[in-house]
Amino acid sequence: MEYKRITIADVKSSDEVRALIDMQSKYLEILGYTEHGLRHVSYVCKTTANILRETGADDRLIELGEIAGWLHDVGNALSRTRHGLTGGTLSYGVLVRIGMDPAEAAHIANAIANHEEETGIAGDALSAALILADKSDAHRSRINKRNYDEFDIHDRVNMSIKKNYLVVDRDKDVIRLVIIMDSTSAPMEYLQIYLERMVMCETAATRLGYTFELVINGVLINHHKRSRGKYTLGSNEGVLSQD
Numbered sequence: 001m002e003y004k005r006i007t008i009a010d011v012k013s014s015d016e017v018r019a020l021i022d023m024q025s026k027y028l029e030i031l032g033y034t035e036h037g038l039r040h041v042s043y044v045c046k047t048t049a050n051i052l053r054e055t056g057a058d059d060r061l062i063e064l065g066e067i068a069g070w071l072h073d074v075g076n077a078l079s080r081t082r083h084g085l086t087g088g089t090l091s092y093g094v095l096v097r098i099g100m101d102p103a104e105a106a107h108i109a110n111a112i113a114n115h116e117e118e119t120g121i122a123g124d125a126l127s128a129a130l131i132l133a134d135k136s137d138a139h140r141s142r143i144n145k146r147n148y149d150e151f152d153i154h155d156r157v158n159m160s161i162k163k164n165y166l167v168v169d170r171d172k173d174v175i176r177l178v179i180i181m182d183s184t185s186a187p188m189e190y191l192q193i194y195l196e197r198m199v200m201c202e203t204a205a206t207r208l209g210y211t212f213e214l215v216i217n218g219v220l221i222n223h224h225k226r227s228r229g230k231y232t233l234g235s236n237e238g239v240l241s242q243d
């Protein structure tokens with residue numbers, strides 16, 4: 001059977017996708033979470049694609065990365081709990097209905113189902129890139145200014161982050177998350193809420209054949225050594241930034 005080559009533009013223009021992202025954003029705002037709307041999914045969409053590009057993926061896998069990034073949090077339209085699994089299920093249905101090859105839809109569903117630390121294990125490059133993109137999005141622009149609570153550790157940590165960027169250092173086989181934070185919070189508080197996610201990033205980087213480094217205010221925080229061989233080629237350094 002012939003299937004369409006579904007692009008990120010097709011996904012963005014789907015009424016079903018718009019409704020799900022709108023619901024996920026509204027629901028998590030009501031619950032008091034940091035921003036999970038168009039700003040977050042745009043960042044994850046772009047960053048997943050950039051990680052795949054920098055680590056040598058082919059054009060179609062990069063496109064699938066964009067789509068997975070755009071859809072990865074739609075499970076939050078139902079519930080925060082297990083939203084990776086519900087998001088994978090919802091995304092598979094939407095993608096097949098707009099004409100995607102079910103094999104590609106299943107690949108994206110698998111990546112989405114494995115992006116959360118409660119149930120997720122990166123199985124391949126798509127999944128690993130999605131995890132690294134999602135978990136690197138801590139930044140003051142994610143705070144809902146109307147609900148900002150200085151006694152909430154998540155708000156405090158996000159508010160303190162003035163700059164964050166991911167570097168794919170192909171010469172050293174390192175994927176480096178660089179965070180610049182001010183005294184609104186401190187690295188210890190960052191680790192209190194992000195430790196499990198950073199360990200997940202270490203595993204994801206290994207899946208890509210890279211070592212993961214977390215650098216906060218110029219200090220290397222972790223000591224991760226990848227355990228598998230690198231599977232891609234390259235000699236430059238790509239910086240994927242947000243400020």
Ligand SMILES: [Fe+2]
Binds near residue numbers: 072073083115116134
């Ligand atoms: Fe998520």
Ligand SMILES: [Fe+2]
Binds near residue numbers: 040044072073134
């Ligand atoms: Fe997310």
